[in-house]
Structures are given as structure tokens and as C-alpha cells.
Amino acid sequence: MGISLSKLTEKTNIWPWLLLAPLGIYMLIFFVVPLAEVAIMSFTEPKVSLANYQKVLTGALYQRVFLNTFVTAAFVTLCCLLVGYPLAYLMAHSKPRTAMLILLLVTMSFWTSFLVRTYSWMVLLGNNGPLIALLQMIGVDKPPQLLFTRFSSTLAMVHILAPYMIMNIYSVMKKIDPALIRSAESLGAKGWSLFRHVYLPLTAPGIANGSVLVFVICLGFYVTPVLLGSPREQMVAGLIGHQIEEFLAFGLGSAMAMILLVVTLIILTIYHRRFGLDKLWG
Amino acid sequence: MTGMKTFLMPDRRRFLKTAGAAVTASLAAPYLVRAQEKVLYVNTWGGPWEAAAKTHLIDPFTAETGIQVKTVSPVSFAKLAQQVKTGTYEFDVTTLGGGELVRANQAGIIEKLTEPYKGGLFENGVASHAFATVMAWRKDKYKDTPKTWADFWNVEKFPGGRSLQRYASRVIPIALLADGVAVKDLYPLDVDRAFKSLDKIKPHIRVWWTAGAQSTQILRDGEIDMIGIWHGRYFEAEKAGAPVAMTWNQGEIERAYWVVAKKSPNLENAKKFVEFATSAKPLAGFSKAADYGALNPASNQFVDAADAKRMPTSPDNYKLTFEQDMSNFGIDPAELAERFEEWVAS
Numbered sequence: 001m002g003i004s005l006s007k008l009t010e011k012t013n014i015w016p017w018l019l020l021a022p023l024g025i026y027m028l029i030f031f032v033v034p035l036a037e038v039a040i041m042s043f044t045e046p047k048v049s050l051a052n053y054q055k056v057l058t059g060a061l062y063q064r065v066f067l068n069t070f071v072t073a074a075f076v077t078l079c080c081l082l083v084g085y086p087l088a089y090l091m092a093h094s095k096p097r098t099a100m101l102i103l104l105l106v107t108m109s110f111w112t113s114f115l116v117r118t119y120s121w122m123v124l125l126g127n128n129g130p131l132i133a134l135l136q137m138i139g140v141d142k143p144p145q146l147l148f149t150r151f152s153s154t155l156a157m158v159h160i161l162a163p164y165m166i167m168n169i170y171s172v173m174k175k176i177d178p179a180l181i182r183s184a185e186s187l188g189a190k191g192w193s194l195f196r197h198v199y200l201p202l203t204a205p206g207i208a209n210g211s212v213l214v215f216v217i218c219l220g221f222y223v224t225p226v227l228l229g230s231p232r233e234q235m236v237a238g239l240i241g242h243q244i245e246e247f248l249a250f251g252l253g254s255a256m257a258m259i260l261l262v263v264t265l266i267i268l269t270i271y272h273r274r275f276g277l278d279k280l281w282g
Numbered sequence: 283m284t285g286m287k288t289f290l291m292p293d294r295r296r297f298l299k300t301a302g303a304a305v306t307a308s309l310a311a312p313y314l315v316r317a318q319e320k321v322l323y324v325n326t327w328g329g330p331w332e333a334a335a336k337t338h339l340i341d342p343f344t345a346e347t348g349i350q351v352k353t354v355s356p357v358s359f360a361k362l363a364q365q366v367k368t369g370t371y372e373f374d375v376t377t378l379g380g381g382e383l384v385r386a387n388q389a390g391i392i393e394k395l396t397e398p399y400k401g402g403l404f405e406n407g408v409a410s411h412a413f414a415t416v417m418a419w420r421k422d423k424y425k426d427t428p429k430t431w432a433d434f435w436n437v438e439k440f441p442g443g444r445s446l447q448r449y450a451s452r453v454i455p456i457a458l459l460a461d462g463v464a465v466k467d468l469y470p471l472d473v474d475r476a477f478k479s480l481d482k483i484k485p486h487i488r489v490w491w492t493a494g495a496q497s498t499q500i501l502r503d504g505e506i507d508m509i510g511i512w513h514g515r516y517f518e519a520e521k522a523g524a525p526v527a528m529t530w531n532q533g534e535i536e537r538a539y540w541v542v543a544k545k546s547p548n549l550e551n552a553k554k555f556v557e558f559a560t561s562a563k564p565l566a567g568f569s570k571a572a573d574y575g576a577l578n579p580a581s582n583q584f585v586d587a588a589d590a591k592r593m594p595t596s597p598d599n600y601k602l603t604f605e606q607d608m609s610n611f612g613i614d615p616a617e618l619a620e621r622f623e624e625w626v627a628s
Contacts, residue, residue, distance in 0.1 A: 148505075231490050232628075234627055242623075246359065
């Protein structure tokens with residue numbers, strides 16, 4: 001019986017590929033081809049050489065901005081995890097009504113345009129905003145500057161990206177079989193040990209998924225850090241836009257885009273080797 | 283996002299969108315072929331800019347010539363270049379700033395044009411309108427009136443947060459003026475001296491603004507106390523009732539030019555449009571509506587005294603200002619931008 005079933009699935013193996021074909025062709029035309037064009041431009045504009053890469057890899061500005069981009073993305077991911085995990089836990093383990101309410105709040109924020117959210121933070125954290133007013137009311141003489149700092153840009157980015165983390169972790173937590181927790185308890189695990197050895201590993205796929213998503217999306221951010229962050233902040237995406245739109249340096253911009261892509265892929269590969277992305281997304 | 287010009291500096295999000303579009307445009311080329319070659323496509327900034335252009339330039343042009351016009355926005359320098367490369371035209375005419383115009387003409391992506399009014403042609407672009415980067419401040423913060431960029435740099439006399447545009451080729455001349463360089467000695471720019479001058483103000487710059495709307499907002503809300511801002515954006519803050527003031531003194535004027543895309547399929551009509559858009563009356567109406575200063579001197583007769591006060595090009599204001607000199611700039615703007623960005627980040 002088992003053998004014939006597996007033979008059946010082998011026979012129908014072509015169907016999944018056919019079903020995949022429309023998306024595959026779409027991705028080929030609208031993603032792979034343009035990406036290839038960007039790759040080619042990075043070596044051929046303005047003339048065939050490695051000059052673009054040399055400039056990006058050795059220029060102090062580019063090194064600094066790349067480093068800043070990756071450090072920012074990693075830090076934002078960590079913050080999203082610290083904020084998102086407890087919230088997802090709360091959603092997964094409270095009464096359906098409460099869970100719905102939290103879910104609604106999270107998705108509502110998710111549906112709001114991120115520019116609107118960015119500007120809301122400017123209002124909240126500004127010199128004449130409610131937070132500074134509150135600080136002054138409780139007697140802080142010289143309230144700290146909140147807006148245009150790393151604090152404000154990180155806060156806003158975490159706010160914008162946290163829903164990705166929360167939804168991913170939540171969906172995994174919902175699927176955990178309560179029997180597993182009960183049997184762990186019956187075997188004597190409790191408190192931290194139960195969390196550390198049973199619950200956390202079970203939610204790891206959600207953590208990994210959410211982290212990768214947040215990290216990768218954050219790499220492409222630049223409006224929020226520029227509008228809210230300290231004057232020194234600059235992300236790679238902003239620099240790429242500058243080069244192309246202002247100076248028509250398609251080659252240099254493309255080289256930066258390719259390096260960003262390759263470094264991201266390297267990080268994902270290391271991640272994959274360590275944790276196995278395919279399993280997590282299964 | 284009311285008001286004029288995100289002129290040379292639309293918000294950053296648009297940059298990438300247009301860059302991406304430029305890349306995919308070459309791919310989708312066969313499907314973008316236009317049904318009617320008779321229609322002229324004009325590239326605009328959208329929003330109030332487009333509304334002003336429609337009322338004062340486009341509709342009268344169609345009424346006079348019978349040529350249909352459609353608009354495409356936002357303005358994208360990268361797309362102009364990509365169009366010529368791919369042979370797929372989304373627009374026939376667009377506007378460029380001085381620095382871009384020089385690069386565009388060097389790259390051979392714009393058509394040769396003839397001079398429509400005396401002194402109106404530069405590097406194959408027809409001078410249309412101008413805007414100024416001026417000094418503005420919060421009246422509720424300062425009793426004295428700052429007069430020059432040196433006052434902007436003087437944080438002892440005028441303490442408080444500052445903001446300038448994150449745009450190297452606009453900030454460098456201002457930094458030199460603040461350091462005591464006379465306008466007549468400004469170009470070619472002494473870049474090293476400018477950066478030394480910038481070092482002094484850097485700790486007080488709370489924001490390097492990047493989008494026009496942002497500059498209005500931080501001035502209006504008092505996030506900073508003194509700012510280098512486009513004059514149209516300043517007037518928005520004033521209109522919103524904020525306690526602000528500005529001076530035309532040492533205002534930095536930049537010009538916008540109409541250009542025709544190289545090998546545009548609508549060459550003749552495009553040239554006709556550029557000529558019309560820079561003729562006295564339409565240009566006066568457009569400049570007034572979009573808060574610019576008209577560059578065709580003949581336009582001044584159509585501007586009444588009250589509106590002239592708001593224009594950097596009206597005789598009273600113009601003599602206080604100075605113009606960016608892109609032909610004698612002294613450094614490659616791309617190179618300057620790289621050095622500036624590095625300096626900002628360090």
C-alpha cells in the first residue's frame with residue numbers, strides 16, 4: 001500500500017511544477033531579467049571594468065554606510081524579537097476575544113502607510129510633542145532630545161516591522177500541540193526549563209522566519225532613518241537612489257545593489273547551514 | 283505635501299521607484315508604445331506644480347495650437363537618460379536643474395534648442411523659473427534679526443538648532459559665504475575652506491532635511507530654530523501661521539530649465555511647447571501659482587507688486603541674492619556629493 005502511494009505521487013510530480021509555472025515565468029521576466037540587467041550594468045557602466053566595485057569596496061563612505069545598514073537591520077531585528085515574542089505569546093495564550101483585540105491592533109498598525117507612521121512619530125517625539133510636554137510636567141527641566149536621534153529612528157522602524165515578527169511567531173505558537181507542554185510538565189519540566197528546552201525550540205521556526213523577514217526588509221529602509229534619525233544616519237538604499245537619480249551613475253548604483261544582494265545572500269546561506277531555512281519554511 | 287518643488291530633490295522613496303521603473307521600462311518596452319503619436323507628453327512634479335502648469339502652460343498651449351498634452355509624473359532625471367538609451371519615450375519634455383542640465387547636455391540626452399528670448403538658452407535648456415534657498419528662522423526664538431549666513435553660523439548670538447538641506451552643491455556656497463567669502467569670489471568653489479566652515483556648524487545641525495515638505499514641517503513645528511529652506515516652502519510655513527521670518531539677503535538662486543528629450547518622437551511639438559511655456563505671460567502665471575520666480579524678464583510686466591515680493595527674481599529681491607554658477611563650479615558635483623556625504627556621516 002505504502003509503495004503504490006509513493007508511486008502515485010511520483011507520477012503526479014509534474015503537476016506542482018505546472019502550477020508553479022505562471023509564477024515562475026512572471027518572476028523570470030519581472031525579477032530575474034531586470035536583476036541580471038542590474039548585474040550587467042554594475043560591470044559595464046560607464047565602461048567595462050571593475051571600477052564600480054573597487055570604488056564601493058574601498059571608499060570610506062560606502063564602507064561606513066554598508067556597515068551602518070547591516071548594524072541597524074540587526075539591531076532592529078533584535079528589538080522586534082524582544083517586543084514581538086511576548087506579545088505573540090499573549091495573543092496565542094489568551095481568550096479568543098483578547099487575542100482578536102491584540103491582533104486587530106497589530107494589523108491596524110500594519111495597514112497604515114509607513115510614511116504616516118513615520119510622521120506620527122515625528123509629532124509624538126517632537127519638541128512640542130506630548131512626550132516632551134509630559135516630561136516637563138513631571139519636572140524634567142531639560143528634557144532630552146528625542147527626535148532626530150538613533151533612538152527615534154530605531155523606535156519607528158521597530159514599530160513598522162514588528163508586525164512581521166509577531167505574525168510569524170504567533171502562527172507557530174498557535175500550532176504547538178498543548179499535549180507536548182503537558183507531557184513535558186508531567187516529566188518534571190517547569191518554569192524556565194520548560195520554556196528553554198520545550199517551548200522555545202518549538203517556536204524557533206517562527207523566530208527564524210520573522211527575523212529573516214524583518215532583517216531583509218530593514219536592509220532596504222531609508223526614508224524612516226533619514227526623516228527621524230540622527231543627521232549622521234544613512235542607509236545603502238538611500239545612497240543607491242542618490243547615485244542613480246542625481247548623478248546617473250547607474251553602474252555605481254548597480255554595484256552597490258549587487259553587493260547588498262550578495263552580502264544578504266551570504267548571511268542567509270550561513271543561516272541556512274546553521275538552522276535550515278527549507279525546514280523552517282516547510 | 284503642498285507647494286512647489288520637490289524640485290531637484292524629490293523624496294528619497296521616489297528615487298528608487300523611478301530607478302526601478304527605469305530598469306523595467308526597457309523590458310516592457312514593446313507594450314508602452316503610445317497609441318497616438320500626436321499627443322505631447324510633459325513630465326511634471328505632480329500635485330500643485332502640475333495644477334499650476336496645467337492652468338497656465340498646458341491648457342493655453344492646447345487652446346492655441348490644438349496639440350493635445352498629457353502629463354507624466356514625477357520628474358525623473360534617471361528616466362530621461364533611460365528613455366534615450368532604450369528608445370522608449372514616456373515623456374517628450376521635462377524640467378532640469380542647472381547641475382543636471384550640464385550633465386544631461388554632456389551625456390547627449392537632450393535635443394539642441396534655439397534661444398527663445400535673449401539670454402534664455404544655457405546648455406540646450408531654456409531657462410524657465412527660479413527658486414532660492416533662503417535663510418529663515420523662528421521669530422519667537424530670536425529678538426534680533428539675523429541677516430547673513432554668517433549669522434546662521436553664529437551660535438553664540440543666535441543659539442538654537444539648525445537645519446540645512448542634505449545637498450552638497452547647495453550647502454557648499456552657503457558655507458563659504460558664512461566664512462566671509464564675497465559673492466564675487468565664490469566660484470570656482472574653494473571646497474576645502476567650505477568644509478572647514480561646515481565643521482563649525484555641524485554640531486548644531488539637528489536635521490539635514492531631504493524633502494521639501496519635511497523642511498516646512500520642522501520650521502513650522504519649531505523642531506529647529508533656523509533653517510536654509512526653499513523660498514516656496516518657507517511661504518507655506520508662513521501661511522500656516524507659524525511665527526517665522528526670512529530674508530532674501532544672500533539667497534541662493536537656482537534655475538530650472540525646460541529640455542526636450544533627445545530623439546523625441548514629438549520633436550517639433552515639444553520645441554513649440556518649450557517656447558510657449560517660457561513666453562512672458564504663461565510663465566508669469568505659472569511662476570505666480572507655483573511660487574517660483576519667472577526668468578524671462580518680459581514676464582515681470584504680468585506680475586503685480588504683491589506677488590513680486592514673493593519672487594526671488596523680482597528686481598528688488600534679485601539684487602540681494604546670488605546665482606549658482608554651474609559652469610564655473612570648480613568641482614564635479616558627483617565627487618562633491620560623495621565627499622559631503624562622507625563628511626555628514628563621520
